[in-house]
Amino acid sequence: xxxxxxxxTWCAAALLALAAWVPAASAWAFEVKDLMGLLAQQxxxxxxxxxxxxxxxxxxxxxxxxxxxxxxxxxxxxxTLSPRPESMSVEGNSxxxxxxxxTRTTTVDSMPELAGLIEAMRGALSGNATLLQRYFRxxxxxxxxxxxxxxxxxxxxxxxxxxxxRLSGRAGELQGVEMEFVGGDRSVMTIVPGRAxx
Numbered sequence: 001x002x003x004x005x006x007x008x009t010w011c012a013a014a015l016l017a018l019a020a021w022v023p024a025a026s027a028w029a030f031e032v033k034d035l036m037g038l039l040a041q042q043x044x045x046x047x048x049x050x051x052x053x054x055x056x057x058x059x060x061x062x063x064x065x066x067x068x069x070x071x072x073x074x075x076x077x078x079x080t081l082s083p084r085p086e087s088m089s090v091e092g093n094s095x096x097x098x099x100x101x102x103t104r105t106t107t108v109d110s111m112p113e114l115a116g117l118i119e120a121m122r123g124a125l126s127g128n129a130t131l132l133q134r135y136f137r138x139x140x141x142x143x144x145x146x147x148x149x150x151x152x153x154x155x156x157x158x159x160x161x162x163x164x165x166r167l168s169g170r171a172g173e174l175q176g177v178e179m180e181f182v183g184g185d186r187s188v189m190t191i192v193p194g195r196a197x198x
Contacts, residue, residue, distance in 0.1 A: 040127025
């Protein structure tokens with residue numbers, strides 16, 4: 001009789017050990033809130049970018065480069081230096097576009113197809129998961145050292161323009177943005193963090 005109890009005792013001990021281990025293992029999972037916490041630690045800063053745009057019907061990518069700057073909670077500036085100077089500056093609901101000596105001032109919410117992209121960038125750079133998930137369904141892969149965040153549009157107006165958006169980085173630094181547009185065009189942006197912005 002004593003020997004028959006050993007298998008049951010061993011199984012019970014193993015199940016208890018497994019039950020204790022599973023919650024601990026799930027607590028180690030890298031989740032969106034953890035990523036947002038890392039991103040939120042980055043204060044205002046500036047980075048260089050290079051972008052390759054693949055357009056159907058055009059051989060080879062269209063290349064551009066310039067700088068990005070962000071000042072929490074919501075000021076985002078993209079300055080394209082090559083192939084020609086132009087800029088986009090967003091603060092709050094104000095959107096200012098400059099190209100060829102001309103300046104256009106409008107509001108973010110007047111351009112719903114662009115609003116989601118702007119809020120995705122501001123949400124990621126500020127570590128604001130609520131803002132990000134207002135416009136996108138999120139799917140995070142990897143860990144704090146090397147992660148990718150896939151975003152699928154929830155907003156119909158944005159979904160008519162963008163098929164998918166992927167952000168990638170290491171720790172609290174956003175280092176890449178890939179966009180696939182409806183119709184087959186694609187954009188790949190590489191971001192190199194630089195000095196802190198004044």
